Amino acid sequence: MSQALLLGLHLLAAAAWVGGMLFLALVLLPAARATLPPEEAGALLEAAARRLALVGWGCLGVLAVTGGLLLARSGAALDEPAFWTGPAGRVLALKLLLVGLLVGVEALHDFVLGPRGARLWREAPASAAAQRLRRGSRWLARAALLLSLGVAWQGLALAGRLGP
DSSP states (O other), X not given: OOHHXXXXXXXXXXXXXXXXXXXXXXXXXXXXXXXXXXXXXXXXXXXXXXXXXXXXXXXXXXXXXXXXXXXXXXXXXXXXXXXXXXXXXXXXXXXXXXHHHHHHHHHHIIIIIHHHHHHHHHHOTTSHHHHHHHHHHHHHHHHHHHHHXXXXXXXXXXXXXXXX
């Protein structure tokens, strides 16, 4: 697979990942709340979030594979301690840390709090537990977006520091 194709797939997956989160938060959520009764808005948002999770995990898979291949082709001496103390190594280490945090936050959001909150929202939307889970889910989504932007920023910083 060519370097250009790998990079193109990597950038496309990153754009779909971050773009999906921004669309949900900035377009769909406000529009649904403004135009639909709460039950319908909740159902729409739940369906959209489930779909976005499928797309998102697919994007994360593409990002992991293409990122690994791009890194392998860069010629970076990952097995050398000097690499990790240099500028590129520090940027890569921070990017990998942010990716790890992002995967953890997304897993908690998509597989624990999100489904639990959606179930409680359908059963008892006014309950304190449903409200608490919705708030927690919203904060995790915000954290995931910030972490995603941090990963993208570190990717840009890394691109100028590694070979081909």
